[in-house]
Amino acid sequence: MTDLRPLNYFLGISATRTTTGLFLSQKQYAAEILERANMTTCHPCRTPIEPGAKLTTHGPPVKDPTLYRSLAGALQYLTFTRSDITYAIQQIFFFMHDTREQHFHALKRILQYIQGTTNLGLQLYAS
Template structure:
């Protein structure tokens, strides 16, 4: 067995040791997604989702959904260190089988949000209380077409985010 030294980069996740613990970031991967989308000079936006917006299956379909599917899959991997985009990414992934123009606009909004928050990541603290706390929420039949609910949760052990999910 070989000791490779302290962990600093693994599976696209950059690990930075700080006095308070570890900071996990996918800044380089996020920059590659922005570049692949052809949006390196886009104007950032403050939120990953348009407030109050609901995606539906109406409108013109995209002729070639390959880029949409590729970017949506890449954004799914980015949620490993960016729980702030979990809900938005889950929403666009619901339409990977038949994306429409409004879905591409939603995907581009997420990318614009990432452009403005590319420095964000996941902080893991070295020592914190060992209290397990969980939060959950649901919108109860919030989808305008299927009347299905979207729910989400996050679980903390002390100050460390352990698990999170958002799904319909």
């Protein structure tokens, strides 16, 4: 193996050295997901899931299930540095086989949350 210099960016994850350790972020990757969903100018929301929301199998089917699956998969990769969205992503994955408009609405809510929290990441502390 060859040492290729200090780690800065790898597989969509940005690594920044701090005085306490290493900060991992997927800010650029999150921006790319928002762009793919045409939500770069959406209004951010404070939570990734509506409080008290219950997703069911009722309602009209989603018009583009491929887009839903693509965005859901991209969001799942984002959970490497964003554990705050793990539960919300799990909820939308329950309905990958039979996606309804309410599920796509829940996915868009997660994207709105991402829009307002792109600076979050994972802080690894030096021992």
